[in-house]
Structures are given as structure tokens and as C-alpha cells.
Amino acid sequence: MGKYLRRKILIYLITFFVAVTLDWFIPRMMPGNPIDSILARVAKMPSQEQVQILRSHLMKSFGMDVPIFEQYINFWGAMFKGDLGVSINYFPKPVTEIIKDALPFDLLLTVPALLLSWVIGNKFGAFAARKKRMDNWVLPIWYIISAMPYLWLGILLSWTLGVNMDLFPVAGAYSFSREPSFSWEFIIDYLHHWVLPFLSLFIVQLGGWAIGMRNMIIYELEADYSRYMETMGMPQKLIRRYAYKNAILPQVTGLAIQVGLLVTGALTTEIVFSYPGIGYLLNQAILRQDYFLVQGCFLFIIIGVLLANFAIDIIYVFIDPRVRHSVGGDGA
Amino acid sequence: MKKKNEFLYFAFRNKKLVIGFVIFVFFLVLAIIGPFITRYEPLDYAGMGSESPNFEHIFGTTFFGQDVFSQFVYGLRASFIVGFMGGGIATLVGLLVGFFAGYKGGFWDEMLMMLTNVMMVIPTVALLIILAAYLPYRGVEIQSVIIGMTAWPWTARAVRSQTFSLKQREYVSLARISGFSTLKIIMQEIAPNMMSYVFMVFILQFGGSILAAVALDFIGLGPTEGISLGLMMQNAVHWNAIQLGIWWWSILPGLAITMIVGALYFMNTGLDEVFNPKLREM
Numbered sequence: 102m103g104k105y106l107r108r109k110i111l112i113y114l115i116t117f118f119v120a121v122t123l124d125w126f127i128p129r130m131m132p133g134n135p136i137d138s139i140l141a142r143v144a145k146m147p148s149q150e151q152v153q154i155l156r157s158h159l160m161k162s163f164g165m166d167v168p169i170f171e172q173y174i175n176f177w178g179a180m181f182k183g184d185l186g187v188s189i190n191y192f193p194k195p196v197t198e199i200i201k202d203a204l205p206f207d208l209l210l211t212v213p214a215l216l217l218s219w220v221i222g223n224k225f226g227a228f229a230a231r232k233k234r235m236d237n238w239v240l241p242i243w244y245i246i247s248a249m250p251y252l253w254l255g256i257l258l259s260w261t262l263g264v265n266m267d268l269f270p271v272a273g274a275y276s277f278s279r280e281p282s283f284s285w286e287f288i289i290d291y292l293h294h295w296v297l298p299f300l301s302l303f304i305v306q307l308g309g310w311a312i313g314m315r316n317m318i319i320y321e322l323e324a325d326y327s328r329y330m331e332t333m334g335m336p337q338k339l340i341r342r343y344a345y346k347n348a349i350l351p352q353v354t355g356l357a358i359q360v361g362l363l364v365t366g367a368l369t370t371e372i373v374f375s376y377p378g379i380g381y382l383l384n385q386a387i388l389r390q391d392y393f394l395v396q397g398c399f400l401f402i403i404i405g406v407l408l409a410n411f412a413i414d415i416i417y418v419f420i421d422p423r424v425r426h427s428v429g430g431d432g433a
Numbered sequence: 434m435k436k437k438n439e440f441l442y443f444a445f446r447n448k449k450l451v452i453g454f455v456i457f458v459f460f461l462v463l464a465i466i467g468p469f470i471t472r473y474e475p476l477d478y479a480g481m482g483s484e485s486p487n488f489e490h491i492f493g494t495t496f497f498g499q500d501v502f503s504q505f506v507y508g509l510r511a512s513f514i515v516g517f518m519g520g521g522i523a524t525l526v527g528l529l530v531g532f533f534a535g536y537k538g539g540f541w542d543e544m545l546m547m548l549t550n551v552m553m554v555i556p557t558v559a560l561l562i563i564l565a566a567y568l569p570y571r572g573v574e575i576q577s578v579i580i581g582m583t584a585w586p587w588t589a590r591a592v593r594s595q596t597f598s599l600k601q602r603e604y605v606s607l608a609r610i611s612g613f614s615t616l617k618i619i620m621q622e623i624a625p626n627m628m629s630y631v632f633m634v635f636i637l638q639f640g641g642s643i644l645a646a647v648a649l650d651f652i653g654l655g656p657t658e659g660i661s662l663g664l665m666m667q668n669a670v671h672w673n674a675i676q677l678g679i680w681w682w683s684i685l686p687g688l689a690i691t692m693i694v695g696a697l698y699f700m701n702t703g704l705d706e707v708f709n710p711k712l713r714e715m
Contacts, residue, residue, distance in 0.1 A: 116551045123555075124563065241449075244702070248640065248695035250647045252666065253687025260675045260684065271676070358587070361556040365648045368558060372651065373670055383562065388653050395563065402559045410554055 109414045113407050120403040124396050125176045185400065186393035190386070196397035200379060204401070206274050207378035210295065211367050214302035215359065222310025223352055227345050229311070230318035240315070247308030252369035255301035259373065262297065269297050272375040298374045302366050306359065313355055317348035353417055360409040364402055443707045450703025456696035460689060464513045467506025475504040475660045483679050493681040496672045501665075501681055508662035508686060512643050512693065515577045515661075519642030522581025524635045527588025532619050534589070535596025546593065553586040561649055571657050580645045588634050595630060599623050629708040633701050640697040647690055662686035 160166045167175070179185070185196040229235035263271035275281065275291050321327060321344035330340045368380035375381060379398050386394035444450055473479040479490070479500040486493040492501035534545035560583050568575065599605065600623065608618050624631075649655060650663025651670075669675070669683035 112547065112550045113554070115547065116554045119551050120555050123560070241699070244698045245691060245695040248693075248698055249691045250644055250651075250663075250687060252648070252651050252670075253683075253691060256666065256670065256675060256683050256687060260680055264675055264678070358553070361554065364556040365558040365645070369648050369651050384652055387562065399559050399563050402556060406556050407554060 105418065106414070109411070113411055117403070117407060121177070121180065121400065122173075124399050124403075125173060180400070185397040188386075188391055188394045190389050190391040190394065196393050199382065199394065200397055200401050203377055203379050203382050206376060207367060207371075207380070210298055210371075210376070210378060211302065211363055214299055214306065215356070215363055218303050218306035219310055219352070219356060219359075222307045223314045223349065225307070226311035226314025227318050227341070227348070230315040231322060236315075240312070243308040243311050245308075246304060247306075247312060249305050250369070251301055251305050251366035252373050254305055255298065255370045255373035258297050258301055270294050271297065274377050294374075294376075298370050298376050301370045301373070302363070305366065306363070309359070310352065310355075313352060314348060317351055318344050321345075321347050350417075350421055353413060353420065357410045357413045360406050360413075364406065440707055444703075447703040447707055449699045450707065453696040453699030453701075453703060456692055457700065460509060460693050460696075461513060463506060464509035467509060468503075471500065471503040471506055473500040473503045475499065475507045477503075479503070483677065486681055492685055493679070495668070495682050496674060496677070496679060501685065504660045504665050505662070505686060505689065507660050508665055509689060511573045511656065511659065511661040512646065512690065514573050515580065515646040516639040516643045516693075518574065518577035519580035519584065519646065520635055520639035522578060523584035523638040523642065524588060524631065526582065527585035527634070527638075528592055528631060530585065530589040531592025532596050532623065535593040536600055536615065536619055536623070538597075542593070545589070549586045549589045549593075552583070553590070557583045557645065558648055561645065562652065562654060569657075571654065573656050573659070573661070576646055576649065576656060577642065580642045580649075584638060584641055584645065588638065591634070592627070592631075595627055596623055599626055629704070633704050633708075636697050636701045636704070640694040643690060643694055662690055 157166070183197050185200075187193050188196050188199055191199055229239055259271040262268045270276070270293060274294050275287065276294075279287055279290055281287065318341070322340070324344075324347075327340050327344060330343070367378065368383060370376070371378045371380035372384050379401060383395065383398040385391070386398060476499060478498045480494050480498050482494060482496050482498040484490055484494040484498075490500050490502060492505055494500060495504070530545050530549065534542045534549075557580075561579055564579050596619075605618060605622050608622050613621070646655075646661065647663035647666070650661050651667045653667065655661055655664045655667065663686075665686045666683045669679065674680070674682045
């Protein structure tokens with residue numbers, strides 16, 4: 102168990118290092134630099150001299166007046182102090198602060214969607230496996246659902262439930278007239294806005310989990326131990342319960358992979374619903390070439406995914422006796 | 434030869450495979466011949482704005498009066514290119530890394546799997562965003578390459594474990610004793626035994642690339658020139674098409690993607706049943 106966790110932690114540390122380096126590296130290697138794009142945006146300068154002064158001021162304030170290696174070290178140092186630079190667009194608001202405002206909306210949207218779809222999808226899938234009628238009718242539907250782009254389901258939901266039936270609002274996380282607070286009215290208003298983006302994330306994932314579980318259960322029911330139990334005349338219910346226990350393990354691993362994919366879903370869904378999370382922020386930052394905000398969003402996404410993966414690994418240790426008791430183990 | 438016939442027999446009898454294949458081919462044909470039968474260029478202003486589907490414009494027009502059907506068929510073409518190229522690259526890289534790591538073992542295995550695990554944890558889309566955001570010009574091909582180069586890790590992992598079990602077989606040991614080179618052993622002894630699996634991986638990567646491209650287009654990192662299905666939906670959402678009731682502009686492109694990717698999933702399950710007798714309907 103110790104070795105398993107040490108290995109995982111090592112991989113996460115390396116991943117973090119690589120991700121931060123990439124995050125720092127790419128904008129500097131690409132043609133054009135952020136300073137020029139800011140300068141280009143500033144209205145006509147009266148003289149060349151003033152452009153130079155502004156440029157050197159910007160170079161200094163973005164820390165680009167030192168050798169490139171030093172910039173890299175400084176980037177790490179600043180990052181650990183929580184300083185991700187200043188947004189060009191929301192100047193002079195620091196990137197960290199902008200992201201901090203957006204983060205709760207993301208978490209309250211994605212975490213419930215991920216966990217609920219996992220629980221319900223697994224139950225559904227296990228229930229439907231090896232039942233002919235279920236397999237013939239429900240399975241194709243699941244496949245179609247899991248083939249939907251999140252954003253399209255979002256569009257579909259906002260068209261049907263939002264615009265045509267007028268049941269739910271289709272934009273924002275709360276009404277314009279309200280200020281975020283802990284009053285009942287605000288919470289109800291918030292939940293009202295939350296339903297559609299939540300559903301678009303939840304439904305697409307539900308299909309994937311159900312299919313995965315169904316396949317795993319079939320696989321387990323074909324295994325020798327199931328056959329053996331069957332010949333021993335044990336009740337079908339008991340055999341299925343054992344199959345479920347074995348089948349749930351790969352699904353937990355799947356959860357770790359899904360976290361990364363969910364990022365795509367959350368990003369695009371937030372854009373459909375103008376939902377003020379990191380996805381929406383990132384979209385705005387890209388469209389307006391707000392380099393520091395793009396970098397900051399990327400970093401937060403990476404940290405979020407790493408933490409989620411790590412949490413899942415620890416949970417895995419507790420639910421899989423083979424890892425818990427392993428001496429060495431393959432740790433994969 | 435007899436074995437092949439058996440597969441074909443089950444392939445034709447497998448409803449999922451046949452239905453998936455028919456849908457896939459339908460859209461493929463539409464993507465190939467579509468641009469020749471449309472009367473308008475995808476970005477030309479072809480009629481009144483916001484027209485609902487009618488004889489002149491069978492999929493209606495956009496807010497600006499562009500023909501949605503023209504955009505749709507050109508967009509389909511872009512999706513298939515991304516699927517073939519992105520899916521192909523992802524499969525190929527995944528195969529090479531997986532084969533090599535699984536076959537060599539030891540140090541190379543450790544290194545390559547480390548790389549794979551790192552790539553797997555970094556969310557592909559985040560990586561795509563940061564790469565694509567700084568490329569001033571993006572075509573469908575560049576997009577495919579970026580998607581392909583980031584989508585391979587899970588394939589590499591799966592191929593590695595398959596290779597691992599295959600290389601312990603006796604015929605592989607025999608080839609090694611006979612002095613075959615690594616490449617030759619991989620190509621002649623191991624790869625043929627994984628062909629069915631590789632083909633299924635390609636199908637999944639194909640669908641995955643299409644979905645990744647749609648997401649990228651939608652975030653605003655689509656092709657800088659031309660049109661794609663994701664770009665259509667981005668424009669539609671940007672101009673509030675749903676609120677204005679112009680549903681055909683955004684619903685139809687997404688429907689096509691859902692059907693294509695769904696068809697690929699059907700084909701994948703169908704093939705699984707064809708190649709794996711345990712899963713066949715009883």
C-alpha cells in the first residue's frame with residue numbers, strides 16, 4: 102500500500118511539474134507576445150518614446166525584463182505565493198481573485214453531476230446487464246446519450262425546457278437583479294438556474310457509466326467464480342452481488358479518467374448557459390487573448406484534476422483489498 | 434480462411450454493427466458528395482436571414498442568411514477529416530508507445546508509462562486550449578494533429594497490457610530465439626494478433642477526435658478559415674439563435690455529430706461481439 106501511494110504521488114508531482122512548465126513555456130514560445138498585443142490595443146500613442154516607456158514598464162510589471170531562466174524560477178515562486186499575474190482584460194484585478202470568484206460555481210456544478218451520474222449509472226447498468234429486453238431497447242439509447250457532445254445537449258435542453266416550455270432560465274447562474282447571498286430567495290434562484298447546466302453534464306455521463314457497468318457485469322458473470330457459484334446452486338441475486346463488487350473497481354478507476362473529460366463538458370456547457378465558472382472565464386480570456394488569465398485557468402484546472410485523481414486513488418486503496426494488502430503490487 | 438468467413442457471417446448478422454455502419458456511411462457519403470450538390474458556398478449570403486427550413490434552403494438559413502445545409506455538409510467534411518486524421522494519429526502513437534513499452538519492459542516501460550500517466554492526468558482539452566490559443570493560424574489539419582497527439586495515452590496503456598500478455602506466448606519466444614529483430618517480432622508476431630483490437634481502438638479514437646474538435650471549435654479555437662459543425666454551433670449560441678427560435682442552426686449540426694459518434698459506438702460494440710464469442714447474444 103505504501104509503495105502504491107508513493108508511486109502515485111511521484112507521478113502526480115511529475116505531472117504537476119510538467120503541467121506548470123508547459124503552462125509557462127507555451128505562451129513564450131508562440132509567435133507574438135502578450136506585451137505587444139496589449140500595446141496594440143492601447144489607442145494611438147503620440148510618440149514612439151512613450152510606446153517605449155510603456156513597453157519597458159509592462160516588461161517590468163510582467164517580470165519579463167530578466168533572463169528567461171530567471172523568469173521560469175520567478176514564475177514558480179510567484180505561483181506558490183498565489184500570484185498568477187494580473188488579468189489584461191479585467192485590469193488591474195489579479196488572476197487569482199477572478200478565478201476564486203468563479204470556482205464555487207464550477208464545483209457546485211461538476212461535483213454533483215459526476216458523483217450522482219456515477220452512482221445512478223452504475224445501478225442502472227448493473228440492473229440492465231444480461232436482461233434481454235433491457236439490452237435491446239435501453240442499451241442503444243445509452244449509446245446515443247453518451248455520444249452527445251455536452252454542449253449540444255445543453256443547447257437542446259435550453260431550446261426545449263428553457264425557451265419553448267419556459268420552465269428554466271437559460272443564462273447565468275442567478276438573476277441579474279440579485280446579489281449572491283445566503284438567503285432562501287437567492288438559493289432558490291440559484292438552483293433554478295443550476296438545473297439545466299447540471300442536467301447536460303449529468304445525462305451525458307450517465308450513459309457512459311451505465312454502459313461501462315453493464316459490460317463489466319457481463320464480464321464478471323462469465324468469470325469462473327460466477328459459473329462455479331451457479332453450479333453450486335447459489336441464488337442469482339448473490340452471484341450478481343459478487344459480480345457488482347468486482348465490477349465497481351474499474352468504475353472507480355474510470356472516475357479518475359472521467360474527471361479529465363468532465364473538464365471539457367463543464368467548459369462548453371458553461372459557455373452555452375453563460376454560466377460564470379472557469380469555463381466561461383477561459384472562453385472570454387481566449388477570445389480576448391488575455392494570456393495571464395488563460396494560464397491561470399489552465400493551472401487551476403490541472404490542480405483540480407490532480408487533487409480529484411489523488412482523492413480517487415486513496416479511496417481505491419480502501420475499497421480494493423488487493424491493493425490494501427499488497428506487498429509491492431503492480432500499482433497500475 | 435474459414436475463420437474470416439466466420440467473422441463475416443457474424444458481422445452481417447450483428448444488428449448493431451450493420452445499423453452503425455449504415456449510418457456512418459450515410460454521413461460519409463453526404464460529406465463527400467454534399468459540397469458538389471449545394472448551390473451556395475457555406476459562408477455566402479444566400480437568402481433572407483433566419484429562414485426556417487424550406488424548399489430553397491432545406492436546412493433553413495442562419496441569422497445572416499447563410500445556407501445552413503451548405504455549412505452542414507462542409508462541416509461534416511471537416512469532422513470526418515478530424516476523425517480520420519486525429520483518430521489515426523492517436524491510434525498510431527498509442528500503438529507504438531504501447532507496443533514498445535510492453536515488449537521492451539524494464540527501463541523503457543517505466544519511462545513510457547510515466548509519460549503516459551502524466552499525459553493521462555493532464556486534461557486533454559486544457560492542453561489543447563493552451564496549444565491552440567497561441568497558434569495564429571489553425572486549419573482542420575493542425576487541429577487534427579493536436580488532437581491526435583494528446584489523445585493517445587489510454588490506447589498506449591491498453592496496448593501495453595495486451596502486448597505484455599502476448600509476448601509471453603511461445604511463438605514469440607521462438608521468434609526471439611531465431612534472432613528476429615524487435616521491430617520484426619512486433620510487426621509479424623504480435624501486431625497481427627491484435628488487429629481486431631486495434632481496429633476497435635481506432636473507431637473509438639475516431640469518435641473521440643470528432644467530439645474533441647467540436648469542443649475546441651465551440652470554445653473559439655476552431656479552424657480560423659472555413660466552417661465546421663462545432664463552429665456552426667458556436668456562432669448559433671453567440672448570436673442567441675435558440676432564444677430567437679432559429680433552432681435549425683444549432684440543433685442540426687449537433688444531431689449529426691451525435692448520430693455519427695453514436696454509430697461509431699454501435700459499430701464498436703458490434704465488432705466486440707463479432708470478435709469475442711463470449712459477448713454474442715445468446
